[in-house]
Amino acid sequence: MSDAYSLYSDFNCPFCYAMHERLHEMKLLDRCEWRGVQHAPHLPRPMKSRQGSLGAELRREVTLVQRLAPGLSIALPVGKPNTRPAIEQAAALLRRNRSQGMAFVRETYLAFWCEGRDISDPAVLRQLVEQGEGPPESLERVDDESRQMAQEWEAAWHETGQAGVPLIVSPEGELLVGCVPAEQIRLFFA
Numbered sequence: 473m474s475d476a477y478s479l480y481s482d483f484n485c486p487f488c489y490a491m492h493e494r495l496h497e498m499k500l501l502d503r504c505e506w507r508g509v510q511h512a513p514h515l516p517r518p519m520k521s522r523q524g525s526l527g528a529e530l531r532r533e534v535t536l537v538q539r540l541a542p543g544l545s546i547a548l549p550v551g552k553p554n555t556r557p558a559i560e561q562a563a564a565l566l567r568r569n570r571s572q573g574m575a576f577v578r579e580t581y582l583a584f585w586c587e588g589r590d591i592s593d594p595a596v597l598r599q600l601v602e603q604g605e606g607p608p609e610s611l612e613r614v615d616d617e618s619r620q621m622a623q624e625w626e627a628a629w630h631e632t633g634q635a636g637v638p639l640i641v642s643p644e645g646e647l648l649v650g651c652v653p654a655e656q657i658r659l660f661f662a
Contacts, residue, residue, distance in 0.1 A: 477661070479504040480629045480639040482511045483559070483591055484552040486537040487651040489581045490544055491638040494654060496578065500661055504640070506566070506577055507625035508559030511637045512552065517592040519553035526551075540651050546585050553584070553592035556622070557614075561597050563625075564618035575604045 479495070481488040495501045522530050534548050558580050566573030579600050583589040589596050632641060640648040640660065648660045 475643050476505040478641040479506050480509050482637050483555045485637050486533050488638045489585045490537050490541040490651045508562050509626050509629045515552050515554040517554045519551045519590040522551040549588040553590050558591045560614045560618050560622050563621040564614045
């Protein structure tokens with residue numbers, strides 16, 4: 473997809489989830505190459521319940537996303553998980569079959585932001601793959617090439633000079649940062 477837009481995104485970011493759903497509704501995801509990155513690699517596996525200031529920050533983020541995307545289905549999760557396992561699983565699936573990989577990406581966002589499931593848990597990821605892939609023998613294992621792909625996504629994201637997500641990079645190198653209104657997205661893709 474040389475003429476594709478690069479969409480840098482993290483599963484545990486509510487703004488990324490909102491942008492992903494907006495692009496899905498606008499039928500623009502087919503023009504994007506989804507690239508999972510960890511904007512908070514320090515987060516634990518398994519996910520821990522957020523207390524104090526971290527819990528307040530998560531509540532603020534979800535409240536802000538509800539204002540930015542009023543129709544979006546989103547629930548306040550108990551915490552934020554480490555997303556490396558989910559990103560590597562997405563890479564494995566995307567390498568084999570883009571449409572199945574993108575279905576996994578969407579289901580992973582929904583599992584976390586609507587159901588509060590711990591997407592750092594290998595059992596949860598296995599369930600998400602199975603629900604989109606069929607019988608267990610068809611599961612795509614995460615291998616060294618998939619891990620390498622995820623590392624390349626991370627490196628390319630850092631090379632943009634941006635620290636935040638979501639981030640969309642046009643084929644010409646122009647940047648769209650954050651969860652922006654639909655009209656701004658339309659103009660960016662025009």
